[in-house]
Amino acid sequence: MSPRxxxxxxxxxxxxLLGDPRRYHPVAGFGTVAMKTEETWYADDRARGVLHTATLVGGAVVLGAVAERLAPGRAGKTLVTAAATWAVLGGRSLEREALAVHEHLDSADLPGARQRLTHLVGRDTDQLDASEVSRAVVESVAENTSDAVVAPLVWGAVAGVPGLLGYRAANTLDAMVGHHNERYERFGWASARLDDLLNLPGSRLSGLLTMAAAPSRAKQAWRAWRRDAARHPSPNAGVVEATFAGALDIRLGGTNRYYGNRVEHRAVMGDGRAAAPADVVSATTLARRVGIGAALVAAAYAAAQRP
Incomplete structure (x- = not known):
């Protein structure tokens, strides 16, 4: 097999095995650089946002290319690729956070579950009941399995270390500035659009792997994908959330309340019952299987290319 x-x-x-590094995480370091850069050249302007995105994502790609080029021999390239992959993936930490919310729900500690849920979502959790907390966790697990596991593996398989670092840079910038609000509507436009584009192949692979990981519910997951995914505001999250809903036989979507009294009514996905605490555990199991499938697909693709 190839080093990649x-x-x-x-x-x-x-x-x-380890999850995210607890200290000196490279992605956190990138976020700090991005914040300082934004302070220097922010303007309520799309052109400045394009400059911001191109500079930071381009810099990450160049850094990855240099690291890959300077790595000594096959062993060096393997180690650099492994380190970069570990740095950009977030599947284990996502699972830990989801199960931490479930622990509170399982012990009937709804206030604790609401508070812990803020680690996963940006919505207002203060008034959510146990079903709505469970729905929010499952939606986050579905979307972030694609964003933080499958998509980076896809770009790692296609473009090696530059693909891994470039993808994670774009995804991090989208989380920081790709918002529909007064400050970022124009400045964050480029980051949001680039993230949408880079996540297209990963989200589709995630949908296919979700069906493969839940074969007894594959038809229902496919039906939810075809019928419901396009009604989601994200062209990528809709695919994964719809297939998770079908695979778990639950309903996702509905009304979400955010801080600042913003309310968003999202289309309902899936035909099943409302989400329950037990579905959090099922969702993490499904996500783990999807991640394993993505790793195998990415490695097979990389192995089929020239060393």
């Missing part, structure tokens, strides 16, 4: 294929599998295994 072995490195992707090793990095995925490190993420499953």
């Amino acid at each position: 294929a072995i490195g992707l599998l090793a990095g995925f295994a490190l993420d499953r």
Whole structure:
């Protein structure tokens, strides 16, 4: 197998075993650089936002290319790829956060579950009941399995370390500035559009892997994908949330309340019952299977390319 294929599998295994580094996380370091850069050249202007995105994502790609080029031999390239893969994946930490919310729900500690849920979502959790907390967790697990596991593995398979770092840079910038509000509507436009574009292949692969990971519910997941995904405001999250809803036989979507009294009414996805606390555990199991499938697909693709 090629160094890229072995490195992707090793990095995925490190993420499953260790999760995110608790200190000196490279993604957090990138976020700090992005914040300081934004302070320097922010303007309520699309052109400045394009400059911001191109500079930071381009810089991450160049850094990845240099690291890959300077890595000594096949062993060096394998280690660099493994380290980069571990740094950009977030599957294990996502699972831990989801299960931490479930622990509160399982012990009937609804206030604790609401508070812990704020680690996963940006919506107002103060008035959510146990079903709505469960729905929010499942939606976050579905979307972030695609964003933080499948999509980076896809770009790692296609473009190696530059693909891994460039994708994570774009995804991080979208989380920071890709918002529909007064400050970022224009400045964050480029980051949001680039993230949408880069997540297209990963979200579709996530949908297919969700069906493969839940074969007994594959038809229902496919039906939810075809019928409901396009009604989601995100062209990518809709695919994964719809297929998760079908695979778990639950309903996702509905009314979301955000801080600042903003209310968003999203289309309902799936035909099943309302989400329950037990579905959080089922969703993390499904997400784990999807992640394993993505790692195998990415490694197989990388192995089929030239070393």
